[in-house]
Amino acid sequence: MSNLSLTPLFCRSIGFDRLNDLFDHALLSETQHYPAYNIEKTGDHNYRIIVSAAGFKQDELSIHLENQVLSISGKHADQTEDDTAEYLHKGIARRSFKLSLRLDEHIEVQHAHFENGLLTIQLQRIVPEEKMPRKIPIGQKLLTDEHSIK
Template identity: 75%
Template sequence: MSNMSLTPLFRRSIGFDRFNDLFDYAMQSEAPNYPPYNIEKTGDNQYRIVVATAGFKEDELSIHLENLVLTIAGKPSEQKHDQNVEILHKGIARRSFKLSLRLDEHIEVQHADYENGLLTIELQRIIPEEKLPRQIPIGAKRQAVIESSQQDQLS
């Protein structure tokens, strides 16, 4: 399965070279299962990442964005254990983690909140005006170039 080639898909597309790298990365790496997280679409251009970080304090968590990769990390501080307490079952995992998610080029992090053991990161797709759909007039550019060159000759 890791030898899958996307070359046929690229015959009718231009500028999707990164896509191939993204698929290669997805096929090679295992999806992390700790900590549990949700990726939610809350509107046409709004997204939310919710990470369950029970037992972590806010200052033990960090969010970093570099080269369109959002990295969420947690490093618990050392806790002193009471010598009089014997743990019979330890089901609360407070281990370090690093969760990396690749963002599309127009996705921007709006803000992050931490409440009740859930780290919530709000994202929004902000499409620049030059990237919005537009109608391309036929022959208009050629006419503008001709008029521009005529004005240059008169000057």
């Protein structure tokens, strides 16, 4: 795979140095197909992640948040195969999983619930007042008298 350089995009942005690392990681890592999941936007500042965890019990699932990475994992308590059955077709996956999703810095996990084989995690964007958009007034003088240029 050829390297994708995002350098031209950064000449008009400040503070997005880590964005290039994020794209590199996304391009190099394999896309995870198990378990199936949805990411939904349910409002201006509300999101929902729904993970299909059929066959798992609630106590076999765990959710961790560390350094803005949300990790959802499932591990069956009993991973042994049924030796009495001869499978003609085995389409039900009974394997453990770990799903990791990177969250924006202002996204907070509100709550999670598990019902009918679906793990639902509610998220909300909570932007602090100092990070909200604001108008910058334009003054006539930027430098004080002692720092002024002569």
